[in-house]
Amino acid sequence: xxxxxxxxxTIPVVKIFPLSTLRTRWIEKLFVTKHFLGLSGAKVIGSDxxxxxxxxxxxxxxxxxxxxxxxxxxxxxxxxxxxxxxWGGSESEFLSKKIHEAVKSGYPSSKITFIxxxxxxxxxxTQTLAKSPHGVKGIAIEPIPVLVNALKHNLASLIPxxxxxxxxxxxxxxxxxxxxxxxxRNFGSSTLALDKELPDGNYFLEIKVVGAVEFANNELAADDxxxxxxxxxxxxxAVLSTFPDDVWERVFAGVIEVTSxxxxxxxxxxxxxxxxxxxRILSWDADQRGLVSVAxxxxxxxxxxxxxxxxxxxx
Numbered sequence: 411x412x413x414x415x416x417x418x419x420t421i422p423v424v425k426i427f428p429l430s431t432l433r434t435r436w437i438e439k440l441f442v443t444k445h446f447l448g449l450s451g452a453k454v455i456g457s458d459x460x461x462x463x464x465x466x467x468x469x470x471x472x473x474x475x476x477x478x479x480x481x482x483x484x485x486x487x488x489x490x491x492x493x494x495x496x497w498g499g500s501e502s503e504f505l506s507k508k509i510h511e512a513v514k515s516g517y518p519s520s521k522i523t524f525i526x527x528x529x530x531x532x533x534x535x536t537q538t539l540a541k542s543p544h545g546v547k548g549i550a551i552e553p554i555p556v557l558v559n560a561l562k563h564n565l566a567s568l569i570p571x572x573x574x575x576x577x578x579x580x581x582x583x584x585x586x587x588x589x590x591x592x593x594x595r596n597f598g599s600s601t602l603a604l605d606k607e608l609p610d611g612n613y614f615l616e617i618k619v620v621g622a623v624e625f626a627n628n629e630l631a632a633d634d635x636x637x638x639x640x641x642x643x644x645x646x647x648a649v650l651s652t653f654p655d656d657v658w659e660r661v662f663a664g665v666i667e668v669t670s671x672x673x674x675x676x677x678x679x680x681x682x683x684x685x686x687x688x689x690r691i692l693s694w695d696a697d698q699r700g701l702v703s704v705a706x707x708x709x710x711x712x713x714x715x716x717x718x719x720x721x722x723x724x725x
Contacts, residue, residue, distance in 0.1 A: 451493045452479070460556040461563075462488070470495025471502075472533055473568050480560040481531050486596045491533070500696040501639060501665045501720060502537035508663035508724050509542040509637050519545035521634040522662075526550045527581055527649070528641035530598055531560040536568040538639075548574035549629060551581060553617040554592060554600060579618040581625060581642065581649045589614045601643040622652035630657055638664040644674045647711070651678035651685075658685045663724035668707070672714040683708055689723045696722055 452464035461480040468475050472495055481488045491497050505524065513519050524542070526535045529550035539548050550565070552558050558578050565574050580590065580602060591612045592600045602619070630636065638661060640646045646666050683704045686692060692702050707721065 451495050452491060454492075459559050461560045464492060466495055468495070471499045472496060472537060478563075478567050479531075479533075480563045482556050482560065482594075482597055484593075484595055484597050487531065487533070487598055498534040498537065502534050502541065504696045504722055505534070505538045505637055505639060505663070505665060506541035509538070509546055511724075512635055512637070512662050513543050517635050517662075519543040520547075523547045523549060523630070523633045523636050525630075525636055525638040527638060527646075528552070528643065528667075529561055529576075530557055530641070532564045532568075534639055535561075535574060536564055539569050539572045539574065544571075546572075547633070548572060549577065550574055551577045551579070551625075553578060553580040553590065553619075554597065554615065557597060575629075577620075577625075577629070579620045581622055582619040582645065583621060583648050583652050584619075585621040585624050586619050587616055588619050590617050598641075599643060602645060622649050623654060626654050626657045630660075634660060636661045636664075640664065641667045643667075644669045644671060647679050647682055648675050648677075651682035653685075658688075663689075664722075666721045666723070668711055668719050668721050670710050670713045670715045670717050670719075674711075676712060679708065679711060686721075686723060689725055691722075691724045693722050694719050696720070698722060698724075 450468045450470065452466045454462050455465050455478075456463040458480065461482050464479050464481065466473050466475055466477050466479075472491065473479065479491070481491060487497055509519075509522060509524065512522055519542075524535065524538055524546060526532070526538075526548065529535055529552040532550055532552075535548055535550050539546060550561060552561050555578075558576065562576055565572070565576070580588070582588070582602070588602050590600055590602050591614055593612050595611065636657070640650055642649055646668070650666065686707065687704045691698050692704070692707065693700055694702060710717075710719065
């Protein structure tokens, strides 16, 4: 590495303008500097079955110093975790807070299940359950083998005492098999939407798809309350709107990734909005400072802006 690059990475200095983002940019640069000096983030210590093995250099949001995680190399989650030791922190904080609220309201933790739909390598699951009361169960759903390998390792490494069932399929409207397009530059953007224009470098894999009703009948019959995270790469509306009413009646809170893209199937959006309208709090913010209406959610979801937002909701 050149002397100029070493100076760039080791001195936590950023441009002053724009002032609105100065604090955020300075904090990020500070993390980059600390990581370069070996003081934060994680370092690669090996590889296994298509994943890289990382060891945390200090205590961070995901885990403690010297804990081990597995992730496939890409330009998004892997690089972010390596430098910052963080991914999905605001979502996990919201979800665990809601689980605590449910327990305080009288629900036994043993009858609460956290459902991670589109679990990837499990970072939201591990952080959410690590901060939740003992006894809360988890269901992590992920169809891509290399991610499943990392997911199982990370659950065992970061939250070994938690009860998490890993389901190695994708959720859909109907049970079938399908081809999934995998983006090795961003595994989190892998999608079943094969009619979209896909970037060069993607590859395809045949996976099992289980319909939302079959999943609900097989996995969700026994518990009283659910808290969920849905990150299904534009299939969130189609899948969530297919869940039976009795499942929605037991959902206490959740986070949904809302994709406003022209390729998203929104034919069942009215049914989903009808379910969301039953929740007391709907917000684009994890801290829920600003509330939104179902009409505003509908407007954004149908806007075709090519934007993605997280919708936080709770009773």
